[in-house]
Amino acid sequence: MPKINGNEIRPGAILDHDGGLWAAVKVNHVKPGKGGAFAQVELKNLRDGRKLNERFRSEDKVEEVRLDLKEQQFLYETDGRLVFMDSETFEQTELDADLLGDRRPFLQDGMTATIQYFGDEPLSVQIPQKVKCRVAETEPVMKGQTAANSFKPAILDNGVRIMIPPFVGPDEEIIVHTELMEYSERA
Known part of the structure; x- marks a missing residue:
């Protein structure tokens, strides 16, 4: 694995540090008046979700890890485990449903x-940024409500509560941004 200097760490980088795999969530490069420059890095453990704040000087060496990305199709969920299938080899992979968190x-x-x-070990799941959902229930439109930039609460067919524009009614399909958990556009 390639080693990089502490000042080369960028957000999203995967590091082999303290015997674990860590993702750099936030990186702040600091140049104090006295002493050498350093990077204050917020790390998240990819295996158990722990967080860690670490300071790397520019002369520190860290191993950067390259992860393999594979597109796989979701089949079903059983006992809190998600089952995915590789479209090419038809191999099935089971992952913990907690990996998706609020996006499940x-x-x-x-x-x-x-x-x-990482090798043969699955670490995380990324679903598409935008997903089509149906509005299960929402409040009726009030006359004059469209004049201001207002939103109303809605419950989607998957049970998620989001805010939608007043012109969207029940049983309409909308596109939801999964990372922000908010309305994006009509389908």
């Missing part, structure tokens, strides 16, 4: 997701 309801049958692997 947006995972739909047959959806293609990107799974990050």
Whole structure:
């Protein structure tokens, strides 16, 4: 694995540090008046989700890890485990449903997701940024409500509560941004 200097760490980089795999979430480069420059890095453990704040000087060497990305199709969920299938080899992979966190309801049958692997070990799941959902229930439109930039609460067919524009009614399909958990556009 290639080694990089502490000042070359960027957000999203995967590092082999303290015997674990860590993703750099936030990186702040600091140049104090006295002493050498350093990078203050917020790390998140890819295996158990722990967070760590670490300071790397520019002369520190860290191993950067390259993860393999594989597109796989979601099949079903059983006992809190998500089952995905590789479209080329038809091998099935089981992952913990907690890896998706709040985005779990947006995972739909047959959806293609990107799974990050370290060797043969699956570490994380990325679902598409935008997903089509149906509005299950919402409040009726009030006359004159469209004049201001206002939103109303809605419950989607997957049980997620979001805010939608007043012109969207029940049983309409909309596109939801899965990372921001908010309305994007009409389908």
